[in-house]
Amino acid sequence: MIPVERQQRILQLLAERGVVSIVELTDWLQVSHMTIRRDIQKLEEQGRVLSVSGGVSLSQRIKSEPSHAAKRSLMQGAKLAIARLAAAQVSEGSTVYLDAGTTSLELARELALREDLMIVTNDFMVCAYLIEHGRCRLYHTGGQVIRENQSCAGEATAHFLRNLHLDIAFLSASSWDGQGISTPSEQKVPVKRAVVESAASRILICDSSKYGKVGTFNVVGWDAIDQVITDEQLPQSAREVLAQHGVRVTMAPLASLVASGE
Numbered sequence: 001m002i003p004v005e006r007q008q009r010i011l012q013l014l015a016e017r018g019v020v021s022i023v024e025l026t027d028w029l030q031v032s033h034m035t036i037r038r039d040i041q042k043l044e045e046q047g048r049v050l051s052v053s054g055g056v057s058l059s060q061r062i063k064s065e066p067s068h069a070a071k072r073s074l075m076q077g078a079k080l081a082i083a084r085l086a087a088a089q090v091s092e093g094s095t096v097y098l099d100a101g102t103t104s105l106e107l108a109r110e111l112a113l114r115e116d117l118m119i120v121t122n123d124f125m126v127c128a129y130l131i132e133h134g135r136c137r138l139y140h141t142g143g144q145v146i147r148e149n150q151s152c153a154g155e156a157t158a159h160f161l162r163n164l165h166l167d168i169a170f171l172s173a174s175s176w177d178g179q180g181i182s183t184p185s186e187q188k189v190p191v192k193r194a195v196v197e198s199a200a201s202r203i204l205i206c207d208s209s210k211y212g213k214v215g216t217f218n219v220v221g222w223d224a225i226d227q228v229i230t231d232e233q234l235p236q237s238a239r240e241v242l243a244q245h246g247v248r249v250t251m252a253p254l255a256s257l258v259a260s261g262e
Helices: 003-017 022-029 033-045 068-072 076-087 102-111 124-133 155-162 188-198 236-244 254-259
Strands: 019-021 049-052 055-058 095-098 118-121 137-140 144-146 151-153 166-171 180-183 199-205 217-221 227-231 248-252
Touching (some): 003 019, 022 033, 022 055, 076 102, 076 199, 076 227, 151 155, 188 217
Parallel strands (some): 095 118, 166 199, 199 227
């Protein structure tokens, strides 16, 4: 049986059962562990499956994003740890883009007192925080208002960003996998692509709970991202996929936050 046939059979079995162990696949297909792992790696690179402990599952397709209020309470420790690592990478005098999202809001808090920065954002919550507490130069992109996420998106937002030279851009994502970043929102696609085109350094700041999820619309592949800052719960298989694409992975040490009571 050729690899493509095996991979199709793996997908068929996953469609029936959701999760399958490596042992079950080797017995069913009568091949070695190494062969099955190569097949899974190929399918994971295509964004079709996700490696789990001892096995594999189908990637989770998302049809919509949680509201800003709903996301605020999720993975708070990871977001704070990611934001601290991200803030340390912002050089003096930089023009910085903060994408819409609750991790970006944590990063805004870390950067707020830096007078040397110019910060650009499409997120109203980030902008409001920096208006009240920040010392940076501050720009909001404008554009179509997305009430659920309290941000702007669409072509008008993208047009504003294409006219900038950004030193460093921190991108958010509701879904990312072996292929790259995706989104269930068509309006977000031109915005994120414009950021990638305009920035010298492109960094995804995103907790590991969103890895293995797939949105309807592809945003960018890993060739457009320089680094991922996430938490240490990111699966080893995901780290290997990113390394193959030349993407640097930095993982936030959650244990230090627990120890400090944060």
